Amino acid sequence: MQEIETDLLVIGAGSAGLSVAAGAVQMGASVTLLEGHKMGGDCLNYGCVPSKALIASGKAAHAQAHASQYGIADVTPQVDYAATKDHIAGVIGHIEPNDSVERFEGLGVRVIREFGKFISPRKVEAGDHVITARRVILATGSSPLVPPIPGLDQVPYETNETIFQLREKPGHLLVIGGGPIGMEMAQAHRRLGSDVTVIEGASLLGQDDPETAQVIRDRFAAEGIAIEEGATAAEIRGTAGAIEVEAGDGRVFTGTHLLIAVGRRANTDSLNLDAAGIETTRRGIKVNASMRTTNRRVYAIGDVAGGMQFTHVANYHAGLIIRQALLGLPAKERTDHVPWCTYTQPELAQVGLTEKAARATHGGNLEVVRFAYAENDRAIAERKTEGLIKVMVVRGRPVGASIAGEQAGELIGFWAFVLANRLKMKHVAGMVAPYPTLGEINKRVAGAYFSPRLFDSLIIRNMVGFVQRWLP
Template identity: 70%
Template sequence: MQRIKTDILVIGAGSGGLSVAAGASQMGADVVLLEGHKMGGDCLNYGCVPSKALIAAAKAAHGTAQGGAFGVIAPAPQVDYAAVMQHVADVIARIAPVDSQQRFEGLGVRVIREYGSFLSPTEVQAGDHVITARRIVIATGSSPLVPPIPGLDTVPYLTNETLFDLRDRPKHLLIVGGGPIGIEMAQAHVRLGSKVTVIEGFKALGPADPEAAGVVMQALRDEGVDIAEDAMAAEIRGRAGAIEIEARDGRVFSGSHLLMAVGRVANTERLNLAAAGIATDGGGIKVDAGLRTSNRRVYAIGDIAGGLQFTHVAGYHAGIVIRSILFGLPSRAATAHIPWAIYTDPELAQVGLTEAQARQRHGARVEVVRFAFDENDRAVAERRTAGQIKLMVLRGRPIGATIVGHGAGELIGLWALVLANNLKMRKVAGMIAPYPTYGEINKRAVGAYFSPRLFDNPVLKQVVGLVQKWVP
């Protein structure tokens, strides 16, 4: 058994762990990184990267079919599903060197390709290595949740970890789960020529603003996705190519392939957390505001720490713990300024409070301002007019923004900046957006907030009248 002493031990080479390892090593710390599976973690190999590559292919197919509105008539697209999935694999391969073992070893990180398991509060075993570190960061992420639905273990099913291995297009894809993964993959596959049914036990995109979610749901239904809500799966049966899902209310759904997309579960099973005195809860490892666990030497970041499960959150967490570990600075993680997006067409993005959350917390003091995409000239020119921006404003400061429409994931960045810096609406009013761009939607929403204050203000009108009368 080889013993190693280091400043920082990082367990998990997903986005959060890689950010800690790269940052700490380049700033002079001695770093050991453990990864028992694939470098890059879920995001590179099974999540953000492959799903967005598949969505891009689906958009290309859909765009070809929709040219008639612009006077461009093209034959129906012929989708080569195997070639689409090869495109996905190529995208992963193009990005993989950035997350590779070779790159991180070049940065000075010692990379050990083994899973880590705690032996004590200060020791972790990885293969034939025992590592003692001044500080340890757990960044092992999460895996697809596979619920104990009767019969599921008797039929073949896909998760996000196996979906991108397909080379034959599903004839009829059944998706259990109407969250972001399920909805994104539903639209992508219907555009690629599959029949798709989404079976959701409650409401599809339930945590999202219902107005915005409704726009997305209507777009999917218009494209042919069958969305069954309040359809809790009670039994699954059948065989490859002929699968049935029976809901509790008796509805039966039949298809050729099954994708389980009902959520995520934290990857804690290999860690032997009890040996380190690290407490857990239903969502993963319990952490304080500084992302420290019940073992003060150990931090947990990203999906394993519960809360928002997004790649950019893991990266944000990495910055928090780097400041704490390397510089001894007090650093606390917050969530109010963290945006998220669902990459359907139209997209749905959120930062801060939704309308319902804002009204529950602040009551009638909240002002809600809307501006529709169909009033934006660029959206009209490109026939992408579905959607709106909705701002929740308290005493002149935005406390939340919901955007549904083309490019919502890009547009939300401005409001993430505003919330992160506690800016007032008048600061955004000073921004000039080039014409014609979708970025004007943000500026026009601010204009909708100030318009009644300017144009319906009798005192202001009196002042203007006096100026016109008396100022030469």
């Protein structure tokens, strides 16, 4: 066994682990990085990057089929499904060098291509290496949750880890799970020519605002995607090309391919956490607000910490670790300013409290203001008028924003900034947005907040009358 001593041991080379490793080594720490699978983790290889590339292919096909509204003839797109996978591979290949062993070794990180497991509270074994570290960062991510549905182990199925390698276009894709992954894959495949049925045990996009989620539901119906809510999968049967999903209420759905998209599970099984005195919860590794585990020398960040499972959260956690483990400064996680987005078309984005959560928290002090895409000139010009923004406001301060519409993921970043800095609606109203842009929607919803205060106020009317009579 080779003995290694290091300032920082990072286990997992996904978004969280790579961010910590790159930052720490460039700030002067000795860093060892363990990765037994693929550099770049889920985001690069199975998640954010390939899914957005496939969505782009679907958008291109959909645009060809719906060009007449712009004065251009509709055409039936000629989809080469295998070529879309080549496109995805090309996108991954373009980004891959940023996450490569060569880049990180060039920065000064010792990279060991092995899985790691604890053999004591301070020692980790990886292949023929035993590593002792001042601090250990667990960033092992998550994997698709495969539920114990009777019969599932007897039929072929896809997850986000396998569907991007599929070369033959599904004739009819059955998607179990109406969350972000399921919805994104459902629409992309429909636009590429597959029939699609989404099977959801509760309601679609259940973590989002129902009013904005309805915009997505309506678009899916218009595109011919079958939506089956309240349909808990009770049994799965069949063979490749002929798969049946039977719901608990007796409904039966038939398709050629099956995608399981019901959630994620933290990757903790191979870490031997008991040897390090690290406790877990149902969702992942138990951490405090500083992302420290029950072993004070060990932190857990990203998906494995059991909180919000997004790449941008993983990167945010990495910053918290850099601040604490390298600079010795206090840092605690907050989530009220963390946005999320589902990249369907239209997109669906959220930051802070939904209307339901805000009403439960703030009661009668809550005001909800809305502005429709249909009143935005850029949206009208581009015929992207589906959707709305709604902002939850308490005593002049936004506590949440929900957006459904074109580029909602871009627009929500503005509200994440507002919430992060605890700004008020008066600050939003003071912004000047370029015309014509979708960004004006953010400005106009602030106008919707102040309009009744200005135009329906007797005090304001009397003041204006007084000024008009007496101002020289």
